[in-house]
Amino acid sequence: MLPEFIRYLEAERRYSPLTVRNYRRDIERFMAWLDCDDASFDPQSVTTDQVREWIIDRTEQGGIGAASMNREVSSLRTLFRWLLRTGAVTHDVMRPIASLRTPHRLPAFVPESRMKGIVGECERDSGDFAAERDALIVLMLYACGLRLAELVGIDRDDLSDDAMSLRVRGKGDKERMVPVPEPVREKILRYLDLIKRQNICDSGEKALFLTRKGERISRTAVYRTVRRELERNGVQGKKSPHVLRHTFATHLMNGGADMREIQELLGHASLQATQVYTHNSIARLREVYAKAHPREKDGK
Template identity: 35%
Template sequence: MIDSFINYLEYEKRSSPHTVLAYRKDLEQVAEFVELSFELKELSLCTHSELRAWVIELVEQGLSTTSVNRKIATLRSFFKFLLRSRMISQDPTYKLKSLKNPKKLPEFLQETTIESVLEESVYEPSFEGQRDRMVMEFLYLTGVRLSELTALKWKDLNLIEDQVKVLGKRKKERIIPFTKMLKQNIILYKKEFEERFSKIEGNEYFIVSNRGEQSYPMMIYRIVRHYLDLFAQNTRRSPHLLRHTFATHLLNKGADLNAVKDLLGHSSLAATQVYTHNSMEKLKAVFEQAHPKA
């Protein structure tokens, strides 16, 4: 039954390989637990009690609230699939409650910090330097996800319309415009790319290793951490930080929430609204300046 669910995720929902792998690991983990603890050979035979026992086991192991809740979400998806497929008659996750998770606001960089990070003099005038600069600029100036950047190809860039086509979660395409400054730097990077690897073909990856191979997550992490270490040691340094910064700065400048949602590729407005909290200090400043009784 787990294999049937995984096939459903891969071919019907078109979930990412990362998501599919995570779901499989969660389900195999709980299946092993209920077999050892309750001698249940099939996960579909579980009741609320066995699943709750597994959640308690995870908490006692010291797993974070976020990780436990993700695993609970996996269970819910799995048993809903079984219910829809009429493999079970009742959903044992019906009364399974998620753990209360204290909300953490996304971190972001101040405008002065990001200006320093993107300063031209920070990067070496070589292919590697211009490639690294492009990674930092592209993450901040388009808000793309790490996986979207590593999958990007030259054919996805439209230097006439100043926009890029991105393939996001669940294979959803979206178009993101980019600035004239980013366009100019893409052209400079393209020149360095062609000098290093000869003429560019459309199917070639946009961001590549020093040997011309497709970039990978750890490579992008190393680049981002290296340059953020120079100016932002007191914050979490990751590619996603630049995405958070992109969204927060847009909202601080008065961008429409729905427009930011579309640029980020969020499926719901709720996922985007978290960034509005980071704009609260600016709202307070406007209030104190404008309100007659402030």
């Protein structure tokens, strides 16, 4: 059963390999809790009460948070909808299961004043392949609002001939075109020249971001690069590629960009996912108000 479901996720839903892996892991974990495997799993015998017991066990005994639990529940929900559609079950045991309430958290982002210094440093020409690559990673995550998987997946031919725009493959293998700011374009051209002059890629690998051996860079390497660069520049709190994506969106919102334009640049399927950045803007307005408004200054 599970192999057929995985093929459905890959072929019909067109989920990324990472997403498919997470679905498989979540479902196998539920099967293990039921003390069975794919060969002995009988979806028709699963009850809603069992699912509720599993959720309680995972959250209370396993200690996982509401957001992680909701992801696992979502995996099961997708599985049982597929089973219902294919006729493997006669009713959906997941229908009565509600998602757990999660605390509302604003996306972390780097303040504009701090980001300006980081960008200025990244735009400098070092002449060293690894340094240029790492600086370009930070620049493109921030200037283009890319997800980690999107950045790692970029091929050199995804850039337009003049390197002024970039084709990005997002979630569900959906493509979007993203403009490349001129300073980032110049950095890309210098980096591509270094690859050519130093024979970094003589294996035919078409990825934009490469290791010194000419192989596509890994997600882990990108994550470590971002963490190191943000740490070195004194950024407090969470330091990850997604923080740079949040920073991109928040700075655009603060600069007056239209929300639907930001949605398109980020590749969000719905406007609701983009609306969270309005909260960051409101938080910033409150801060400005507290510092500058006469009533606040007078203590009234």
